Amino acid sequence: MKKYIRIAALIYVIFLALFWILASGGIRVKGLFIEDFVYQTDAKPLLSGNISKRTTSYTTSTLKRVLPWQWEEPIENTYILDIMKGESFCGGNFTGYVGKFAQLNYVIIDPDRGQGRQGGENISEVLNQPEENEHYILQSGYFKLNCKKKIYYNFNAKSHLRQWLNVLITTAENPAYKVTYDSWTIAVKRYEYVNLYHTMTDFYNAFLVSKAFEMQPGNITILWIDGHPSGTLDITWKTLFGPILRAGYIQQPSMFNHMVWGIMGYDSPLNKHNSKNMPYLEEFRKFFLSRHNIPTKSELNCTKLKVMFLWRRDYVTHPRNPSGSVSRKIQNENELLNSARKHFVGHDIFGIQIDKLDMKNQLKLIAHVDILIGMHGAGLSHTLFLPKHAGLIELYPTYWSNTNIHFKAMARWRNLYYLTWTNNDRSKELPNKYIIVDVKAVTDLIGKMKRNVCR
Template sequence: MKKYIRIAALIYVIVSVGFALFWMFTGGGKGVKGLVVEGYFYQTDAKPVMQGNHYHSKSKRTTSYTTSTLKRVLPWQWKERNENSYILDIMKGESFCGGNFTGYDGKFAQLTNAIIDPSRGQGRRGGENISEVLNQPEENEYYILQSGYFKLNCKKKIHYNFNSNSHLRQWINVLNTTVENPAYKVTYNSWTIAVKRYEYVNLYHTMTDFYNAFLVSKAFKMQPGNITILWIDGHPSGTLDTTWKTLFGPILRAGYIQQPSMFNHMIWGIMGYDSPLNMHDSKNVPYLEEFRFFFLSRHNIPTKSELNCTKLKIMFLWRRDYVAHPRNPSGSVSRKIKNEKELLDSAMKHFVGDDVFGIQIDKLDMKNQLKLIANVDILIGMHGAGLSHTLFLPKHAGLIELYPTYWSNANTHFKAMARWRNLHYLSWNNIDRTKELANKYTIVDVEAVTGLIGKMKRNICR
């Protein structure tokens, strides 16, 4: 008898669960397709609404999504930090103002209930089409901050030492503390990372900014997609702008802040030049594989690529002229290869069966760049920002870096990336000055590079 009771109970549980799942996936029988996910997504780009004498950004704790987009909604799972990890070291902070200001490692800071007063800042709004601002001086793209641009409710002035060359020294100098609650009209409830960008359309330098934002997001366990990136600069629109939004969340330009605004959770981000990615002599850089996983996943790109030595993907990355920022209206770049077709033809001839191709990758949007890079086995190119994609190559891959005579191989940006990720690395240096042509073109030694590809293939497939 007990046996039948147990069987009946099991059948009841199965039917109940099946009914519950049916109810959830059909929107409670109302014909609404999707899942209701509670507590996983907080809307940050809603228009502020008036509450009493202040404006507040509405947050939605419950939002419906189709099952195809559920993957984007679920919380990012940061890997646990080890006891001796880099983040635990840099998170040894020095607090002031009752904990409303905490400086970390001389590189970044956390501010709670910080006010930005836009009347104390001057500069271009930014975001213009590049054609509208050709030849504008670089200094026009930087915000001038006056005393009181940042405000905190605190009795004493805050004294904290940031690194000597960091713009955060200027920011703390214009941070005013007051015993009275500063007036404000708009509230930003989500995490906000304030960033001053420098070489904002250069992939390498922007990558240092991406990585720095990734680090502080991990340190504070922020939810990607719900992080406001605040640009305190006035740069025009750039090709990498949308990547910020894809990785982290809504973008806010300082020039678009019209009224005094409170930021409940603000981070003054790490300066790009202070990034661990910029320390090329370091033995390692923390969390690089997690950064790769994060970057690819946020673009919905598969993170695994199987090695197939019968058909390697061999990609030449071409540097060609293109207009990227106002100070170079002709779009002229250096370190270009004159004999691209000859290089490509030789590789195709010697590596029959492999997938050999060349591309000017900056003509693609970031997602399509990553689709290619995440499956490339051998990447070949002149030293340049595009080789920052070394960070997203498969774990078994290799980089072949080329240098003209006028560019020193002491520039180890990408050799360091390969070393940090335990990738294979080879290089070629031109030593024949007669092969350097006008407009920064170089005739590359076809035989030498073809030989390096063969050596790299043996290294990868042995």
């Protein structure tokens, strides 16, 4: 009997110890690492800190256990080595890299020097809101560094990082602060925040700097310096990288021990469509799928190909388009499906408005699609996550030039098969941006793509 009492007492002591660790914010080893696992926190980490010990207390109400990510060696090319050739100032506490991004150590944000909407509202609350209302305005002193000399560094001409550097002040005195963020932070200013293509450039940029500095996904704070309302892609940021902090939620002067001013979305390598290759793209695919717990491998079965039509349909995504109207919509969706199913019996052929699904369910489909078909549009960014053997068929109306090669470039970078069709009959283009697609032409392209994929 005494033996069982001792065992029960031991279990009780262990339980109390575990409860104390979680209640106190966990074991602190470079942030929130606990026993080689990463714990993700809430999207609004309003923090309090101990100034003398420089520790951070995160909210722990929705801790999530995630396996650590292992970065692959940069064996594809020397891209990371090239972009990490930096110019340092302030004893190394400010380093600019190739005019595109910067690393700051022990930088303080003063929220009194920032103005704008907090953001995060439901879109129904801000319909018709002007875009300028979603900009977060920074004044001199928003960023502060303990440094005797002013920093002069040349960021790319159109990058907002020029303005961020202009509002950074250096001071010989130690600026006061009340909150400390100990783990890595990537500061991002988003532009077309609900457009999958433009957000993908932001995701890829954050991936690149995370890899460059060997950050641990799940333990990276993403700081949005903007005031956008809530968007469908917001949760993907948290899934990929870690907790989200909006600039408008910072209430007290806060020290960020390790901050990166991220690469501007429009300055992304993904926007360089004529580039011969794109660095680490297969690792990016693996990273994106793995962070959503989606298997990265898909076997090709030529007796039952998975063929997906990606439909563009009206839906509300941001305040400037309250009607939700989109262009490049296909009028004869069912006709296309029926023809494909008739000519390719036994294959899995279907159509979907994929943006109605959450990202994980989108990826579950895309990761196993053998042939993807769709009008030119942001949804074709999923070309990045198709299996390595897959093919893309891209469709264009007359009013949208096929010189827009965003997705053709993605297919080329990944060595996927690519075919295209452009409408030349204006009578097939209808009011409200609908188009009647040539059924025979698309059916023939599917046949050609099947031969390519299954050679």
